[in-house]
Amino acid sequence: MTTANINNWKAVEAEVLSRIHSRQWEPGQLIPNESDLALEFGCARATVNRALRSVAESGLLDRKRKAGTRVATNPVRKATLSIPVIREEIESRNQTYSYAVFSSKIEEPPLHIRANMRLNSSERLLHHQSVHIADGKPYVISDRWINLEAVPDIAHVDFSRVSANEWLVANAPFTNGDIAFSATIANDSIAERLGIKGGEALFAIDRTTWNNDTAITAVSLVFHPGYQMRTVV
Amino acid sequence: MTTANINNWKAVEAEVLSRIHSRQWEPGQLIPNESDLALEFGCARATVNRALRSVAESGLLDRKRKAGTRVATNPVRKATLSIPVIREEIESRNQTYSYAVFSSKIEEPPLHIRANMRLNSSERLLHHQSVHIADGKPYVISDRWINLEAVPDIAHVDFSRVSANEWLVANAPFTNGDIAFSATIANDSIAERLGIKGGEALFAIDRTTWNNDTAITAVSLVFHPGYQMRTVV
DNA sequence: CAGTGGTCTAGACCACAAG
DNA sequence: TTGTGGTCTAGACCACTGG
Known part of the structure; x- marks a missing residue:
């Protein structure tokens, strides 16, 4: 085994980010659907969903029903800033x-x-x-x-x-x-x-x-x- | 029935926000745990978890294992701003x-x-x-x-x-x-x-x-x- | 130690939208 | 029409941490 087990959503997220940064998945490209990824990673689809949702929230993925999930071409990075007292x-x-x-x-x-x-x-x-x-x-x-x-x-x-x-x-x-x-x-x-x-x-x-x-x-x-x-x- | 069915996480979130804003749950107060809320709302614990996690991310709740979930006293509001091209x-x-x-x-x-x-x-x-x-x-x-x-x-x-x-x-x-x-x-x-x-x-x-x-x-x-x-x- | 949130699973159904 | 993500469920186990 060259890769660690991908059996929790943080690990899935890390693997997805790695594929995006290494350009194994290029900007604009359609990535496999949740079921296929779940199969590949050996985890439940819900776990893949949790990870992809997290990456999408950060702006690096665009998700649409039926159309699937694509790597964002112009990632609109979202900065969160806290407004303290x-x-x-x-x-x-x-x-x-x-x-x-x-x-x-x-x-x-x-x-x-x-x-x-x-x-x-x-x-x-x-x-x-x-x-x-x-x-x-x-x-x-x-x-x-x-x-x-x-x-x-x-x-x-x-x-x-x-x-x-x-x-x-x-x-x-x-x-x-x-x-x-x-x-x-x-x-x-x-x-x-x-x-x-x-x-x-x-x-x-x-x-x-x-x-x-x-x-x-x-x-x-x-x-x-x-x-x-x-x-x- | 005075309230609509609370059987999805958005509805749970809305109900939680409403209780916070109406001060039914006051700042600093411990709110019921996930299981109890799930029972009260008639949905699964995972659904309550999804909603509470969302509210906590916005800064209005503080969650800690074992200690439970509290309404934030000084809500550190988080603004997300997108950095466009x-x-x-x-x-x-x-x-x-x-x-x-x-x-x-x-x-x-x-x-x-x-x-x-x-x-x-x-x-x-x-x-x-x-x-x-x-x-x-x-x-x-x-x-x-x-x-x-x-x-x-x-x-x-x-x-x-x-x-x-x-x-x-x-x-x-x-x-x-x-x-x-x-x-x-x-x-x-x-x-x-x-x-x-x-x-x-x-x-x-x-x-x-x-x-x-x-x-x-x-x-x-x-x-x-x-x-x-x-x-x- | 024990109670809480955090997470995973397998399966199911739904909502949306592309073709 | 049909494939995709979105969500819900019931149950299970785990991880953290307060007392």
């Missing part, structure tokens, strides 16, 4: 976390926020601006709008003890959300809050979350200069 | 795609590139700089280093016909890679290549890909002003 992100680097609120008041939102959250004109919104601090240095500033109709309890929260982010995560589960990543220039107000000079390029994340069709919150995060968001494929 | 990204917006090479030559790389690719001092690298153009306007500029030891064939490729990106995707499959997203300021050379004024904030992606332990290529992409990368959770 900022406090945990900072503490995981062994830095001390702190947090300060600039302002927190009920306001009329600008039009683009209303449009973004798809609100009628009647909702009252809490406008909450704060900064998360790592080892005493501003890490990211947060400019958040919260739909009080969706989360009435938040009116009574003491934000000196817990950040709006964490309170919402724990108390206002959302079903779906949009995220946009971009670059922005540090204007005077941003620069002041981050304790930097103006004119620098800053990494920004804009996130809106929903509970089914009602918007919960829209937040704009602007990170300190040099911040990188990393992941692997 | 730039030509396809542009064409999917019904814009016309074109492409131009600024320079392509074998050079000694700067130290940070060598370190990033974890190379010995001996490898020869192809330095390839280009721009991808949408509807006649620069869309993103690419500054790429290619390890000729890993991809010798690339020396003979006619880059006027196919972009380095697409050739590599089709001919140099990789097993893994790192990606970093950041913001950068438009210096003079970047601004000139993007046809903009200097000083603007630009979204940047740095990606290094590997075939097992040998680096294939490191590429730095700098997008036109206003570019956003979007996804959903």
Whole structure:
């Protein structure tokens, strides 16, 4: 025997990946169906299915009923990035976390926020601006709008003890959300809050979350200069 | 009957999500084990397993053998973003795609590139700089280093016909890679290549890909002003 | 040690879509 | 029409890990 036993889905996955990388199965090529592979590997079809499904999810295979399974020609690699609570992100680097609120008041939102959250004109919104601090240095500033109709309890929260982010995560589960990543220039107000000079390029994340069709919150995060968001494929 | 039959894994998943969102199962709480849920829903344990595994992958459940399954307290939401071939990204917006090479030559790389690719001092690298153009306007500029030891064939490729990106995707499959997203300021050379004024904030992606332990290529992409990368959770 | 999730199996039926 | 992947089932054993 030159190959180890292929009797579990991880082994099947490894063998499939190996055949793709070695180009034994070339891009665009139809690979054998599940039953044949199960026979070849000496395992159940369900095991082959589990492995092929996993590889397909990573983008390296295209599967269609009746048409069969093909090696993807332009593999659209999918990177998964986790969106951590900022406090945990900072503490995981062994830095001390702190947090300060600039302002927190009920306001009329600008039009683009209303449009973004798809609100009628009647909702009252809490406008909450704060900064998360790592080892005493501003890490990211947060400019958040919260739909009080969706989360009435938040009116009574003491934000000196817990950040709006964490309170919402724990108390206002959302079903779906949009995220946009971009670059922005540090204007005077941003620069002041981050304790930097103006004119620098800053990494920004804009996130809106929903509970089914009602918007919960829209937040704009602007990170300190040099911040990188990393992941692997 | 108030509820529909829960006899497939999608239905089980929907029911589980509903119980989490409605806080019938609260954050941190231990939920029933797979066998009990299977009994309650009237389906096989494997079906419950499929559903719970799916929810756990999205970050809303924490599963541990023996310890059981708990609702995540700080759900680390995972966003998956697909990394498309730039030509396809542009064409999917019904814009016309074109492409131009600024320079392509074998050079000694700067130290940070060598370190990033974890190379010995001996490898020869192809330095390839280009721009991808949408509807006649620069869309993103690419500054790429290619390890000729890993991809010798690339020396003979006619880059006027196919972009380095697409050739590599089709001919140099990789097993893994790192990606970093950041913001950068438009210096003079970047601004000139993007046809903009200097000083603007630009979204940047740095990606290094590997075939097992040998680096294939490191590429730095700098997008036109206003570019956003979007996804959903 | 014992309870939980993780996995495998053999067989069955279904849903989709290519020809 | 028919071949393919998608899924469900009942049962079994295994692997990890908390107590």
